[in-house]
Amino acid sequence: MVEEKGIDWSSLWKKEDWWSFWLGMLLFFLCLAAAYGMDLMGWAVGASTWVDPAKAMKPVSANYAYLGPIGSLVVTYIVMLILLSIGAKAMGWKVGKFAGGFTVIFFLTWICWIIGHNAWIAATKPEQYGLPWSAHMTGEAGYIIALILGLLIGNLAKGFAEQLKEAAKPEWFIKTAIVLLGAVVGLKAPSVPPEILYNFLFRGLCAIVEAYLLYWALVYWVARRYFGLSREWAAPLASGISICGVSAAIATGGAIRARPIVPVIVASLVIVFAVVELLIIPFVAVAAFWNQPLVAGAWMGLAVKTDGAAAASGEIVDSLITGMHPEFAALQGWILNAAIITKIFIDIFIGVWAFVLAVIWVYWIERRPGERVEKLEIWYRFPKFVIGYFLTFFIVLVLASAIAGSVPHEQVTEALKPMSLAVKSEMNAFRRIFFALTFFSIGLISDFSTLRKEGIGKLALVYFVCLFGFILWIGLFISWLFFHDVHLLFLK
Amino acid sequence: MMLILTLRFDREWIAENSVISVKGSSLEDLDRKLKYELKKVGYSGKIEVLMRFDYSTIPRWMRQFHPHYFNRRVVIDV
Numbered sequence: 001m002v003e004e005k006g007i008d009w010s011s012l013w014k015k016e017d018w019w020s021f022w023l024g025m026l027l028f029f030l031c032l033a034a035a036y037g038m039d040l041m042g043w044a045v046g047a048s049t050w051v052d053p054a055k056a057m058k059p060v061s062a063n064y065a066y067l068g069p070i071g072s073l074v075v076t077y078i079v080m081l082i083l084l085s086i087g088a089k090a091m092g093w094k095v096g097k098f099a100g101g102f103t104v105i106f107f108l109t110w111i112c113w114i115i116g117h118n119a120w121i122a123a124t125k126p127e128q129y130g131l132p133w134s135a136h137m138t139g140e141a142g143y144i145i146a147l148i149l150g151l152l153i154g155n156l157a158k159g160f161a162e163q164l165k166e167a168a169k170p171e172w173f174i175k176t177a178i179v180l181l182g183a184v185v186g187l188k189a190p191s192v193p194p195e196i197l198y199n200f201l202f203r204g205l206c207a208i209v210e211a212y213l214l215y216w217a218l219v220y221w222v223a224r225r226y227f228g229l230s231r232e233w234a235a236p237l238a239s240g241i242s243i244c245g246v247s248a249a250i251a252t253g254g255a256i257r258a259r260p261i262v263p264v265i266v267a268s269l270v271i272v273f274a275v276v277e278l279l280i281i282p283f284v285a286v287a288a289f290w291n292q293p294l295v296a297g298a299w300m301g302l303a304v305k306t307d308g309a310a311a312a313s314g315e316i317v318d319s320l321i322t323g324m325h326p327e328f329a330a331l332q333g334w335i336l337n338a339a340i341i342t343k344i345f346i347d348i349f350i351g352v353w354a355f356v357l358a359v360i361w362v363y364w365i366e367r368r369p370g371e372r373v374e375k376l377e378i379w380y381r382f383p384k385f386v387i388g389y390f391l392t393f394f395i396v397l398v399l400a401s402a403i404a405g406s407v408p409h410e411q412v413t414e415a416l417k418p419m420s421l422a423v424k425s426e427m428n429a430f431r432r433i434f435f436a437l438t439f440f441s442i443g444l445i446s447d448f449s450t451l452r453k454e455g456i457g458k459l460a461l462v463y464f465v466c467l468f469g470f471i472l473w474i475g476l477f478i479s480w481l482f483f484h485d486v487h488l489l490f491l492k
Numbered sequence: 493m494m495l496i497l498t499l500r501f502d503r504e505w506i507a508e509n510s511v512i513s514v515k516g517s518s519l520e521d522l523d524r525k526l527k528y529e530l531k532k533v534g535y536s537g538k539i540e541v542l543m544r545f546d547y548s549t550i551p552r553w554m555r556q557f558h559p560h561y562f563n564r565r566v567v568i569d570v
Contacts, residue, residue, distance in 0.1 A: 015559040171556040246557035250550075254562030257519055260501050260550060263561075267554050306557070358562070368520060372565045380560045445553050 011380075016172040019087040021388040024179025026083070027430050028392050032183075034422035035399070039063045042421070044429040045072040045110075047117045049139060051129050056114050060425040076433070077106055087172075094166055101167030109146050109433075109440040116142020124323045138323030140316060143439040144279075147312075150443020151275065161444055170308035170441040171247075177434035178311060178340060179388030180427045185337050186396030187416075187423045190404060192334075196489050200338065203298055203482040204345030210478055211302065211346050212353055215242030219466045227462050231365065232258045233266075235357065237459055240270045241466050243353070244346050245305030251350050251381050255357040257366070268450040269459055273467070274309040275446040281472075282316040286324075293321045293328050294483035295476075297335035301342025302475035308438045314339025315435055330490045338483065344386050351381035396423060495530075499543035499564065507543050519564070527568050535570045 012018050031041045042061020050056040059065060059072040067075060081102055088098040116122060117139040119129040126134035135141070150168075154161045161168075189197060219238040223229040229237065235256050240249035246267040253263030281303050285296035300313040318335035322328050358373045400419055407415045451460060497507040505522045507514050514529050516522030530539055543564040550561060 011559060016556045017559045165553060168553075169556050246554060250554065250558040250561060254545070254560070257562065257564070260561065264551060264554065267557070366520075368523065368566075370523065370567045370569070371519075372567065374563065374565055377560075377563070381558070 013090045014092065016091065016169065017175065017384045019091065020172055020175030020179060020385040023083060023087060024176045024385065024388045025391070027176075028180060028183055028427060031422050031426040031430070034061070034426055035419040037418065039421070041426045043067055043072055043075045044426055045069070045076040046425070046429045046432075047113055047139060047142070049117050049119050049122045049129070051119045051131070056117060060429045061421060073110065077103075080106065080433070097166040101164040104164055105167050105437060105440055105444075108149060109436045112146035112149055112440065113139075113142035113436045116140065116145050124326070136324050138319040140319035140323075143312060143316065143436055146436050146440040147275070147278065147443045150440040151446060152443075154444040154446055155448050164444060168441040168444040170438045170445065171306075173434045173441060174308040174311050174438040175383075175385035177431045177438065178307070178344075179385055179392055180431040180434070181336070181340060182389035182392035183396045183423050183427050184333055184431065186393040187400050187419065188333055189393070189397050190401050193489055196486060199482060199486055200341045203338070203479070204341045206478060206482065207302055207342045207345050208349045210474065211243050212349060214474065215471055218242075218470060219462070222466055223462045227458055229458070229462070232256065232262055233459070236263050236266045237462060239353075240266045240305065241463055242471065244307065244343065244350060245270045245274055245309075247307070247347070247383075248350055251354040252357060255354040256361040265453070265456060266459065268447070268453075269456060269463060270305050271446050272448055272450055273463055274304060274306045275442055277304045278309045278313055278442070282313040282320070285317050286320045290321050290325055292480070292484050292487070293317075293331050293335045294338045294486050295479045296321065297338030298342050298479035298483050299476050301339040301346070302479070303472050307343055307347065308442050310343045311336070311340055312435065312439055312442070327491070328487065331487055334490065340389075344389060347383045348386055350383070351378035354378075354381050494540045494542055496542045496544065498546050500546040500549045502549075523566055523568065527570055530568060530570045537570060539568050539570055541566045541568055
């Protein structure tokens with residue numbers, strides 16, 4: 001009956017959060033070998049803008065050209081299936097069901113990704129492909145197609161969607177992608193002035209104040225004062241709307257000891273709103289702020305909830321602006337990074353915020369004698385993939401700087417070619433596949449019938465009023481303060 | 493030494509292990525009933541109770557977003 005206390009180390013292999021770290025770091029090191037002459041992962045499949053379907057995909061490294069497009073796709077699928085299934089097994093999922101679901105999700109996503117790369121849709125210079133015009137969407141149109149297909153299946157073919165849901169893990173996919181993104185940014189970092197990096201960090205720090213102290217307080221007040229929600233509902237809803245979506249709703253629900261039904265309902269609502277935001281806000285940002293690309297990117301990090309949808313929005317904004325406006329090509333990756341950094345800083349703080357709320361609720365609001373709030377909860381809630389993002393960033397930054405510093409200036413580009421193959425081609429190929437899987441999976445798990453559930457109307461109204469009433473505009477204003485004209489530093 | 497219980501919610505809060513199972517309409521009610529139950533099975537003095545929320549009761553699709561709901565550490569004077 002009496003048991004010993006101790007730290008539960010099993011979360012290291014039982015939680016998606018840790019698995020995104022392990023998987024991201026494994027792929028990172030395997031790809032990094034290419035920078036030192038061992039091209040282990042060059043078979044990864046990459047898509048190109050195409051008119052002739054035979055040229056739609058190929059291995060990302062010329063060393064594996066012999067595999068051809070289909071061989072490269074099959075090897076990529078098999079390796080990803082094995083790695084992800086190991087994770088699924090460790091986390092106690094049904095591996096057979098996961099493998100079946102992943103297979104369908106992988107190939108449907110890949111078909112969407114290839115369709116998105118068709119020159120009529122993707123080409124930013126259609127004349128290069130002998131076409132009179134194109135939609136100028138860049139290959140990232142494939143993400144939107146994947147999202148729409150996922151939404152259609154998730155809402156119109158629910159039986160089929162149910163079969164796939166074991167493998168529909170947008171958060172696992174996007175967090176793994178973000179670990180790899182750290183390396184991509186790390187390779188670019190030495191070429192930009194340090195003040196730009198400081199700008200990114202300060203914007204991230206400011207996002208914490210903005211989301212937790214400004215948005216949260218306002219949403220909580222609106223929900224209580226004008227919509228009469230109880231504290232138990234208002235606090236998780238405020239976190240879901242203002243901070244980082246589902247994760248924040250669960251953390252806050254836990255902190256205030258809410259009945260589990262509260263974060264479950266709030267999370268269902270957040271998912272639906274996040275997908276609507278993902279379908280609208282990036283395009284508004286591109287249309288209105290294409291000439292302030294970093295403002296648009298940072299805005300996505302705060303405006304769109306859940307890590308998956310926010311990162312996905314940043315990717316759309318990045319690819320559309322750099323694709324449609326070649327003068328901003330130097331900003332490729334940085335626009336996405338503006339969104340990611342904003343989001344990451346918000347995520348990092350969620351443990352501290354949940355701890356503060358728990359202290360307030362347990363010691364003052366509900367005053368339960370004998371109950372203690374544990375500081376360890378801060379670590380439990382800390383997003384572990386963030387460690388991976390910063391690790392890959394610093395490792396690549398240090399290695400690339402060392403290589404660049406060891407050769408004369410005019411030989412730097414040549415000296416960095418193997419590193420570029422490892423990071424820009426191979427890691428980026430996996431990052432893009434994980435992004436595409438995220439889009440499809442978000443669509444698949446977004447159930448719009450949630451909105452018909454009894455009692456959710458009032459919550460949805462609070463969400464709508466707060467999002468369009470002030471969250472979008474304050475986020476835009478502060479992004480503008482930090483990032484307007486910063487892109488000019490990149491263009492020098 | 494600490495007593496570890498699993499906590500879940502099924503219309504009411506339930507804290508249990510292989511020997512003890514206590515239900516309460518609220519967490520305060522749960523703590524009150526737990527105190528009574530501990531007394532009944534022979535505990536005395538200050539007992540530290542760790543209630544680990546059973547995260548498997550959270551819908552599967554949600555668990556990927558956050559790794560943990562909450563744990564409660566309560567000192568009960570039996």
